[in-house]
Amino acid sequence: MVTIHMFRRRAGGTTALLGLVASMALSLGVLAPAAPAAAVTSPPKISSFTPTSGSAGTNVSITGSNFTGVTAVKFAGVPAAFTVTATPTVISATVPAMTAATGPITVTTPGGTATSAAAFAVVPGLLVSPGTGPPGSAVKVSGTGFGGSEGVDIFADTTDLALAGTGPAGSFGPITIRVPASAVPGTHWISAQGRHSGLFTQAPFTVNTNWTQFRYSRKHKGTNPFENVLSPANVAGIDLDWSFTAGGFIFSSPTLVNGVVFVGSANGNVYAVDAATGAQLWSFTTGSAVESSPAVANGVVYVGSFDGNVYALDASTGAKLWSFTTGAAVYSSPTVAGGVVYVGSEDHNVYALNAATGAKLWSFSAANSVDSSPAVAGGVVYVGSFDGNVYALNAATGAKLWSFTIGLAVQSSPAVANGTVYIGSEDGNVYALNAATGAKLWSFATGTPFTSSPAVVNGVVYVSTGGNVYALNGATGTSLWSTPISAESSPTVANGVLYFGSTNGLYALDAATGATLWRYTTGSDVGSSPAVANGVVYVGSFDNNLYAFDMDGGLAAPARPSRASLHPNYSLRFQK
Numbered sequence: 200m201v202t203i204h205m206f207r208r209r210a211g212g213t214t215a216l217l218g219l220v221a222s223m224a225l226s227l228g229v230l231a232p233a234a235p236a237a238a239v240t241s242p243p244k245i246s247s248f249t250p251t252s253g254s255a256g257t258n259v260s261i262t263g264s265n266f267t268g269v270t271a272v273k274f275a276g277v278p279a280a281f282t283v284t285a286t287p288t289v290i291s292a293t294v295p296a297m298t299a300a301t302g303p304i305t306v307t308t309p310g311g312t313a314t315s316a317a318a319f320a321v322v323p324g325l326l327v328s329p330g331t332g333p334p335g336s337a338v339k340v341s342g343t344g345f346g347g348s349e350g351v352d353i354f355a356d357t358t359d360l361a362l363a364g365t366g367p368a369g370s371f372g373p374i375t376i377r378v379p380a381s382a383v384p385g386t387h388w389i390s391a392q393g394r395h396s397g398l399f400t401q402a403p404f405t406v407n408t409n410w411t412q413f414r415y416s417r418k419h420k421g422t423n424p425f426e427n428v429l430s431p432a433n434v435a436g437i438d439l440d441w442s443f444t445a446g447g448f449i450f451s452s453p454t455l456v457n458g459v460v461f462v463g464s465a466n467g468n469v470y471a472v473d474a475a476t477g478a479q480l481w482s483f484t485t486g487s488a489v490e491s492s493p494a495v496a497n498g499v500v501y502v503g504s505f506d507g508n509v510y511a512l513d514a515s516t517g518a519k520l521w522s523f524t525t526g527a528a529v530y531s532s533p534t535v536a537g538g539v540v541y542v543g544s545e546d547h548n549v550y551a552l553n554a555a556t557g558a559k560l561w562s563f564s565a566a567n568s569v570d571s572s573p574a575v576a577g578g579v580v581y582v583g584s585f586d587g588n589v590y591a592l593n594a595a596t597g598a599k600l601w602s603f604t605i606g607l608a609v610q611s612s613p614a615v616a617n618g619t620v621y622i623g624s625e626d627g628n629v630y631a632l633n634a635a636t637g638a639k640l641w642s643f644a645t646g647t648p649f650t651s652s653p654a655v656v657n658g659v660v661y662v663s664t665g666g667n668v669y670a671l672n673g674a675t676g677t678s679l680w681s682t683p684i685s686a687e688s689s690p691t692v693a694n695g696v697l698y699f700g701s702t703n704g705l706y707a708l709d710a711a712t713g714a715t716l717w718r719y720t721t722g723s724d725v726g727s728s729p730a731v732a733n734g735v736v737y738v739g740s741f742d743n744n745l746y747a748f749d750m751d752g753g754l755a756a757p758a759r760p761s762r763a764s765l766h767p768n769y770s771l772r773f774q775k
Contacts, residue, residue: 240265240267240268240308240309240310241264241265241310242265242308242310242311242312242313243263243264243265243266243269243306243307243308243310243311243312243313244263244264244265244313245261245262245263245304245306245313245314245315245316246262246263246264247261247262247263248260248261248262248304248315248317248319249262251317251319251320252319252320252321252322253294253319253320253321253322253324254294254321254322254323254324254325254343254344254400255294255295255296255321255324255343255344255370256293256294256296256324256326257293257294257324258291258292258293258294259291259292259293259294259304259319260289260290260291261289261290261291261292261304261306261315262288262289263288263289263290263306263313264288265287265308265310266283266287266288266289266290266306266308267287267308268308268309268310269281269283269287269290269306269307269308270307270308270309271305271306271307272290272292272304272305272306272307273304273305273307274292274294274295274300274302274304274319274321275300275301275302275303275318275319275321276302276305277295277300278295279292279293279294279295280292280293280295281293290306292304294319294321296343300321300344300368300369301318301319301320301321302318302319303315303316303317303318303319304319321343321344322344322398322400323342323343323344323345323391323393323398323399323400324342324343324344324400325340325341325342325389325391325400325401325402326340326341326342326372326373326402327339327340327389327402327403327404328341328373330402330403330404330405331404331405331406331407332378332404332405332406332407333406333407333408333409333425334378334379334380334381334382334383334406334408334425334427335377335378335379335380335382335425336377336378336406337375337376337377338375338376338377338378338389338404339372339373339374339375340353340361340363340372340373340374340375340376340389340391341370341371341372341373341374342363342365342370342371342372342391342400343368343369343370344369344370344398344400345365345369345370345371345391345393345396345398346365346369346393346395346396346398347365347366347367347368347369348364348365348366348367349364349365349369349393349394349395349396350362350363350364350365350393350394350395350773351363351364351365351371351391351392351393351394352391352392352394352765352767352768352771353374353376353389353390353391354388354389354390354391354392354760354765355376355378355379355382355387355388355389355404356379356382356387356388356757356760357757357760357764357765357766358379359765359766359767359768359771360376360377361374361376361771361774362768362771362772362773362774363391363773363774364773365393369396374774375774376389378404378406380425380427381427382406382427382756383406383427383428383734383753383754383755383756384406384407384408384428384733384734384753384754384756385405385406385755385756386403386404386405386406386756387403387404387405387406387756387757388401388402388403388404388759388760389401389402389403389404390760390762390765392762392765392767394767399762401759401760406756407457407458407733408423408425408426408732408733409455409456409457409495409732410423410453410454410455410456410730410731410732410737411454411455411456411494411495411496411535412454412492412493412494412495412496412532412533412534412535413452413454413492413494413532413533413534413572413612413728414452414572414574414612414614414652414654414689414728415691415730417534417535417536417574417575417576418574418575418576418614418615418616419534419572419574419612419613419614419615419652420614420615420616420654420655420656421614421652421653421654421655421661421689421690421691421692421728422654422655422656422691422692422693423691423692423693423694423730423731423732425732426693426694426731426732426733426734427694428694428733428734428750428753428754429693429694429696429731429734429736429749429750430694430695430696431695431696431709431710431711431716433750434696434707434716434717435707435716435717436750436751437707437717437736437748437749437750438748438749438750438751439719439746439747439748440477440735440747440748440749441476441477441746441747442477442744442745442746442747443470443472443477443478443479443744443745444743444744445462445464445466445468445470445739445743445744445745446464446466446468446743447464447465447466447467447468447488447743448464448465448723448739448740448741448742448743449462449463449464449465449727449739449740449741449743449744449745450465450490450726450727450739450741451463451464451489451490451491451492451493451502451727451739452492452532452688452689452727452728452729452730452738452739453492453727453730453737453738453739453745454492454493454494454495454730455474455730455732455733455737456495456514458473458474458475459471459472459473459474459480459514460472460473460474460730460737460745460747461493461495461500461502461514462492462493462727462739462745463488463489463490463491463492463493463502463504464488464489464739464743465488465489465490466488467484467485467486467487467488467489467504467506468482468483468484468485468489469482469483469485469489469493469500469502469510469512469517470482470745471500471514471517472745474735474737474747477745477747480517481516481517482517483510483512483517483519485504485506485508485510486504486505486506486507486508487504487505487506487528488504488505489502489503489504489505490505490530491503491504491529491530491531491532491533491542492532492572492728493532493533494532494533494534494535494540495514496535496554497554498513498514498515499511499512499513499514499520499554500512500513500514500517501533501535501540501542501554502532502533503529503530503531503532503533503542503544504528504529505528505529505530506528507524507525507526507527507528507529507544507546508522508523508524508525508529509522509523509525509529509533509540509542509550509552509557510522511540511554511557520557521556521557522557523550523552523557523559525544525546525548525550526544526546526548527544527545527546527568528544528545529542529543529544529545530543530545530568530570531543531544531569531570531571531572531573532572532612533572534572534573534574534575535554536575536594537594538553538554538555539551539552539553539554539560539594540552540553540554541573541575541580541582541594542572542573543568543569543570543571543572543573543582543584544568544569545568545569545570546568547564547565547566547567547568547569547584547586548562548563548564548565548569549562549563549565549569549573549580549582549590549592549597550562551580551594551597560597561596561597562597563590563592563597563599565584565585565586565588565590566584566586566588567584567585567586567587567608568584568585569582569583569584569585570585570610571583571584571609571610571611571612571613572612572652573612574612574613574614574615574620575594576615576634577634578593578594578595579591579592579593579594579600579634580592580593580594580597581613581615581620581622581634582612582613583609583610583611583612583613583622583624584608584609585608585609585610586608587604587605587606587607587608587609587624588602588603588604588605588609589602589603589605589609589613589620589622589630589632589637590602591620591634591637600637601636601637602637603630603632603637603639605624605626605628605630606626607624607625607626607648608624608625609622609623609624609625610625610650611623611624611649611650611651611652611653612652612689613652614652614653614654614655614660615634616655616673617658617673618633618634618635619631619632619633619634619640619673620632620633620634621653621655621660621673622652622653623645623649623650623651623652623653623662623664624648624649625648625649625650626648627644627645627646627647627648627649627664628642628643628644628645629642629643629645629653629660629662629669629671629676630642631660631673631676640676641675641676642676643662643669643671643676643677643678645662645664645666645667645669646666647664647665647666647667648665649662649663649664649665651663651664651686651687651688651689651690652689652728653689653690654689654690654691654692654697655673656692656710658672658673658674659671659672659673659679659710660672660673660676661690661692661697661710662690663686663687663688663689663690663699664686665685665686665687666683666685667681667682667683667684668681668682668684668686668690668697668699668708668713669681670697670710670713680712680713681713682708682713682714682715684701684706684715685701685702686699686700686701686706687699687700687701687702687724687725687726688700688701688725688726688727688728688729688738689728690728691728691729691730691731692710693731693732695709695710695711696708696709696710696716696731697709697710697713698729698731698736698738699728699729700724700725700726700727700728700729700738700740701724701725702724703720703721703724704718704719704720704721704725705718705719705721705725705729705736705738705746705748706718707736719746719748721740721742721744721746722740722741722742722744723740723741723742724740724741725738725739725740725741726741727739727740734749734750734753734754735747735748735749736748736749
């Protein structure tokens, strides 16, 4: 054992002996080496932030110093999502949703926590989803930044539709309101006002109706149930808004999606035209005439061509996404349902294609051309053929469920409503078939072979032929009225008005009586079926023009309501 003697030294004396003793102790493991001094991390500082107020979801830029290693950013104590710039002097943070409240901003790093000198003011915020849709749309509304545990009135324009209750943090929702069916196309305002706090905010909702495919929908009823501008009372006042000249005649029926009209032409082009001005946005050239009507779904335009192909085009640019080659011309208009494109071809087949890739899912062979456009309802595809049959096919597999034999060519496209398939034939008859079995329910003889497709509205079947236009009882097939006009196109019904093309232009009839309300003479036949939406009638003609008709000035959406114009409905109960 080694003994270490300690010596008391006078102040100012030598330290050599003490150093020697320490050295010996260290070598013997009696003393541990001193740890190196820890690096000192400077505390963060917040110098400013912008904006100084906003609703939940607002992006806030926080400027300061020593932001290296930020672990947390909070608004009034509520954690927020954030990112830090490469030089750690600026943080981008998002005001937290649903739980935000007015208060200081804090930034935490390993060096400590900085608190802003000023408070970030959370103002009421309103989220409306979706932000656009037809009149009568169901809309989800959520709010933040109101008073805690208070009632908030939700207005559509100036009508109080619902009373929401906030939680302790001042948020509510989502709750569901329904845009009034009377709301005309344009920008409307959803307002929210706290009953106790008086806090107030607004968000826009755009009323807009699309006509996405031939005969409006996959059931091919030929009617727009949301039209609330044109009616029998005012349709006589419409006139030409604009016309667009294509490079060939237009037999294709137009479709309308998000302010753009899509149509094909006999010159082989598919066109996208601004619905408000008639200006061309883009065109895509196929290898032959396009008499097929485009269908639009999820930002993609689907259309057939006489070159034997079905095309998928980007709706914004017209760029080709894919094409599928059939064995002959495609006159049939595609129908899109459940991510599948259904279309007929003159190669005698009905095809089901993957809408995203164009890959063939199945095909069904008829005995002759399929120019009819398939209708899809209840997992069944209904279509006619030149072989004289109407077919019902399993939409998932293409297996035949039933067929009904007419005998002469069926170029008409079926309309499906109330469990019944309505279709015309070149034998001059309109047929009503049981959708489940194919059994004939009734037939009505028009006396004139026709290829147009019926429209079905409120239990009435409308048929246009080369001699007359008919309204038939959908249950019995008895004639309600007939008007002697030689029609060329399939009829369209919207808000009590029946529209169709003829050998000398476009007509509008009273759907209840058959009386002529309005007509416009074009330069040639109108075989294109009209699309009616948002107070405008769109139709193509053999004179190479696409036309848009509306009332001068239309019906304007109401102005943005002032806070003073909104009055709570105190009979409302809290919506959960």
